[in-house]
Amino acid sequence: MGKRQLKLGLVPTGVGGPGQHNRWLDPEIPGDASVDIDWYIDVARQAEAALFDLVFIVDSQFITPHSPPHYLNRLEPLTLLSALAVSTSRIGLVGTLTTSYNAPFNLARRLASLDLISRGRAGWNVVTSGDAGTAGNYSRDKHYDYDTRYGRALESVSVVRGLWRSYEDDAFPRDRASGRFLDPAKLHRLDHRGEHFSVVGPLNIQRSPQGEPVIFQAGDSEQGRDLGAAIADGIFTHAPSIEQGRAFYADVKGRAERLGRDPDRIVVMPGVSITVGDSDADAIEIEQAERRSDHSFEQALTEFGRSFGWHDFTQYDPDAPFPAHTLEFAKSSFFTNARKLTDLATSQNLTLRQTVETTRKHHPGPFVGSAETVASRIVEWFESRALDGLNIHMNHPAQFRRFTGEVVPLLQERGVFRSGYTHETLRGHLGLPVPSNRRVECAA
Amino acid sequence: MGKRQLKLGLVPTGVGGPGQHNRWLDPEIPGDASVDIDWYIDVARQAEAALFDLVFIVDSQFITPHSPPHYLNRLEPLTLLSALAVSTSRIGLVGTLTTSYNAPFNLARRLASLDLISRGRAGWNVVTSGDAGTAGNYSRDKHYDYDTRYGRALESVSVVRGLWRSYEDDAFPRDRASGRFLDPAKLHRLDHRGEHFSVVGPLNIQRSPQGEPVIFQAGDSEQGRDLGAAIADGIFTHAPSIEQGRAFYADVKGRAERLGRDPDRIVVMPGVSITVGDSDADAIEIEQAERRSDHSFEQALTEFGRSFGWHDFTQYDPDAPFPAHTLEFAKSSFFTNARKLTDLATSQNLTLRQTVETTRKHHPGPFVGSAETVASRIVEWFESRALDGLNIHMNHPAQFRRFTGEVVPLLQERGVFRSGYTHETLRGHLGLPVPSNRRVECAA
Ligand SMILES: Cc1cc2nc3c(=O)[nH]c(=O)nc-3n(C[C@H](O)[C@H](O)[C@H](O)COP(=O)(O)O)c2cc1C
Ligand SMILES: Cc1cc2nc3c(=O)[nH]c(=O)nc-3n(C[C@H](O)[C@H](O)[C@H](O)COP(=O)(O)O)c2cc1C
Numbered sequence: 001m002g003k004r005q006l007k008l009g010l011v012p013t014g015v016g017g018p019g020q021h022n023r024w025l026d027p028e029i030p031g032d033a034s035v036d037i038d039w040y041i042d043v044a045r046q047a048e049a050a051l052f053d054l055v056f057i058v059d060s061q062f063i064t065p066h067s068p069p070h071y072l073n074r075l076e077p078l079t080l081l082s083a084l085a086v087s088t089s090r091i092g093l094v095g096t097l098t099t100s101y102n103a104p105f106n107l108a109r110r111l112a113s114l115d116l117i118s119r120g121r122a123g124w125n126v127v128t129s130g131d132a133g134t135a136g137n138y139s140r141d142k143h144y145d146y147d148t149r150y151g152r153a154l155e156s157v158s159v160v161r162g163l164w165r166s167y168e169d170d171a172f173p174r175d176r177a178s179g180r181f182l183d184p185a186k187l188h189r190l191d192h193r194g195e196h197f198s199v200v201g202p203l204n205i206q207r208s209p210q211g212e213p214v215i216f217q218a219g220d221s222e223q224g225r226d227l228g229a230a231i232a233d234g235i236f237t238h239a240p241s242i243e244q245g246r247a248f249y250a251d252v253k254g255r256a257e258r259l260g261r262d263p264d265r266i267v268v269m270p271g272v273s274i275t276v277g278d279s280d281a282d283a284i285e286i287e288q289a290e291r292r293s294d295h296s297f298e299q300a301l302t303e304f305g306r307s308f309g310w311h312d313f314t315q316y317d318p319d320a321p322f323p324a325h326t327l328e329f330a331k332s333s334f335f336t337n338a339r340k341l342t343d344l345a346t347s348q349n350l351t352l353r354q355t356v357e358t359t360r361k362h363h364p365g366p367f368v369g370s371a372e373t374v375a376s377r378i379v380e381w382f383e384s385r386a387l388d389g390l391n392i393h394m395n396h397p398a399q400f401r402r403f404t405g406e407v408v409p410l411l412q413e414r415g416v417f418r419s420g421y422t423h424e425t426l427r428g429h430l431g432l433p434v435p436s437n438r439r440v441e442c443a444a
Numbered sequence: 445m446g447k448r449q450l451k452l453g454l455v456p457t458g459v460g461g462p463g464q465h466n467r468w469l470d471p472e473i474p475g476d477a478s479v480d481i482d483w484y485i486d487v488a489r490q491a492e493a494a495l496f497d498l499v500f501i502v503d504s505q506f507i508t509p510h511s512p513p514h515y516l517n518r519l520e521p522l523t524l525l526s527a528l529a530v531s532t533s534r535i536g537l538v539g540t541l542t543t544s545y546n547a548p549f550n551l552a553r554r555l556a557s558l559d560l561i562s563r564g565r566a567g568w569n570v571v572t573s574g575d576a577g578t579a580g581n582y583s584r585d586k587h588y589d590y591d592t593r594y595g596r597a598l599e600s601v602s603v604v605r606g607l608w609r610s611y612e613d614d615a616f617p618r619d620r621a622s623g624r625f626l627d628p629a630k631l632h633r634l635d636h637r638g639e640h641f642s643v644v645g646p647l648n649i650q651r652s653p654q655g656e657p658v659i660f661q662a663g664d665s666e667q668g669r670d671l672g673a674a675i676a677d678g679i680f681t682h683a684p685s686i687e688q689g690r691a692f693y694a695d696v697k698g699r700a701e702r703l704g705r706d707p708d709r710i711v712v713m714p715g716v717s718i719t720v721g722d723s724d725a726d727a728i729e730i731e732q733a734e735r736r737s738d739h740s741f742e743q744a745l746t747e748f749g750r751s752f753g754w755h756d757f758t759q760y761d762p763d764a765p766f767p768a769h770t771l772e773f774a775k776s777s778f779f780t781n782a783r784k785l786t787d788l789a790t791s792q793n794l795t796l797r798q799t800v801e802t803t804r805k806h807h808p809g810p811f812v813g814s815a816e817t818v819a820s821r822i823v824e825w826f827e828s829r830a831l832d833g834l835n836i837h838m839n840h841p842a843q844f845r846r847f848t849g850e851v852v853p854l855l856q857e858r859g860v861f862r863s864g865y866t867h868e869t870l871r872g873h874l875g876l877p878v879p880s881n882r883r884v885e886c887a888a
Binding site: 071073074106116138140141202 | 505515520550616620641
């Protein structure tokens, strides 16, 4: 293994994004960007030309007429990624799929198919569905409680990985002379019987050039962190400041180490916004202008409600004390985040408006400045182990071009980012080994 | 509407197919063709160059070490089709997905995504899973019984179609001047509460250029035929002879008519094998040679077992009377087919071997002959309403080239097949209208 290298991911959210409900007003962005495959192909190719490690597709399956634009209309992540797989050749393709409302056999099959179609570039971001309303779309009155959500997640990953190992690597002799297609001793059933699932197997798909898809995890509670430490190759998170980033990084790698895992085999990649200007002052001004035009208080209030099960906060006086009883609506949504906000509001006696303001983009954010400043900041975070890589929320197309055109070359100069792809698979890019699939026990 | 036109579909099964377990011995077929996206793209493009209506992907999710090669290793249908969507521009893309082991919201989402990615070329072949063993991969000890399977299928299609109509066609003004992205009155919840599913909705995807995906159905029992007549735009079936084809055609269109549907709005497309030779005798010889090399009695026995829940028939004396008690193993598999075979065996006192022989390709099949003969035969079946189109099982690549190069031009000369695409969507190719999505009731 060579020198530690920064990882770069692109999170293309199309017509809007966190804190940016009105991004679609940018005439460079098609009004239907979030369902326009040509738009996705174009941005994925831009990221690939800039040698990014991966494209990262987030997800949600619950909307109301009040949902922000980028929630209203979106492609299912894996269907989207399969189209990108044959439109790119090197970049990794990570899709968010929930273990709360998918059967493990289906997850295993679809991800393994993407892995073969992309020739070893697939990844899975394991989530438990932050939007409680998703339950109503899957024949349930209520979302699963946290223990069930995380229990299903852990068991799902174990089943999915078991299924991915149905065939040993040399299971198919495909010998035309002898007519032998399969070596049946190298095909294994799973015979899993667990608390949430029973799955006999085997999976009807061979392994890919990277063995099996890379697994990311997103979820911030104790249970979420334990899950990530136990099973993930990569972690998707938020990092509002370098201190918070370092604390999270140390925490999750420590958990992994205590489970006997090599902490270098987990890449921590927070989602970040980046604004590049001609100078620091110019960048600050760009961000300020975006902030003004892109996000009214009403819109921020809607987005704020997401962590509380999309609870409608417009019913409260914004200038009265924060309505702390609303935490109960968050129980089966993004509870960790909702509790953090509620604790902050109560401990500091904030109004609703003040609480919502704390969730809006910090201004200036840590990655706002000239290309030099942004590159230095990234190197600082990277070297002080606040992150192993960045998942960059693609804001305005012009900004992304500045990042790839101006910041990436500086990262290369400083020796923290590749100047050419050295691998063909996502596992290769991330410096992760191919998981072994050798069986020592007797064939079933 | 112009003159009635023949429809053509391609069923690419890669390394093998019904009655052809050893097709992978053909050096022109990669040993991993059934998971090789480049192979699929190549054959889909060949079919598109020949102006085919659609590519049709069949499916199975249950294997054992004894399964035929084309079952052992295959891509998940929709993941595959999404990659084909951006590698072709006109041909329809129909994928098999079971209503027994998929939640309707997930089906609706994935198919709607494919429909947008392909710009209106998606289709769904609704099946209830013929392989009873699939149950074990989805946390069930037993496959659903027939009533439940078909009850779920009918309810699933109704939910999926309801979700596809979540947005009215003009729901998104996306007006940059006024900042108005959505017209919330044109987004509708479903609020479905049924016997098998409850789904609140709405779906987070707009409609496609063809409105919504085309629906095929495959399943031959009374219940299967009623389902097809009630909900399908197209029927996938078998037609071993012109008489059987005509009887099925009349039956299913009659059922549709009795339900008040226009029978011309359902296309009946049996799966067929085609062998083209320089002369009729040459074609018969080609088929005979394939038959000899491609399918041993043991292999035929394995395939025969599929209808009986992959029951192992090698345990019986092939020359003793057919073991009729095995019908019980078919109860939750392909029961209609298994009962037909058992009835035949008992009524005619057949041995196991003789019964299996009746299922092997009839020789010569109806579509075996010179290009002239094959074209005439197709026109005859088409004009006597034994079919509206053919789903052609792609056997050897050389044979497919002969079909597209020699037979298709004759079909064009005779005026039954297009000589250029006249539409952009699958619905357009098949002569089906875009389903309406206008709401007259008050918005919820
Ligand atoms: C950084 C981050 C990204 C997430 N992305 C998604 C997502 O794309 N889709 C989703 O349904 N849930 C997503 N989640 C939700 C988690 O899976 C989880 O349900 C939620 O965060 C509540 O769990 P927690 O309290 O452990 O964070 C994300 C969570 C975090 C922290
Ligand atoms: C022509 C035809 C094609 C079928 N294709 C599939 C398939 O690709 N995958 C699958 O799981 N089941 C498939 N089925 C199975 C049906 O969905 C159904 O489960 C089975 O035929 C038993 O129902 P039946 O007695 O109504 O035919 C097919 C059935 C027919 C008749």
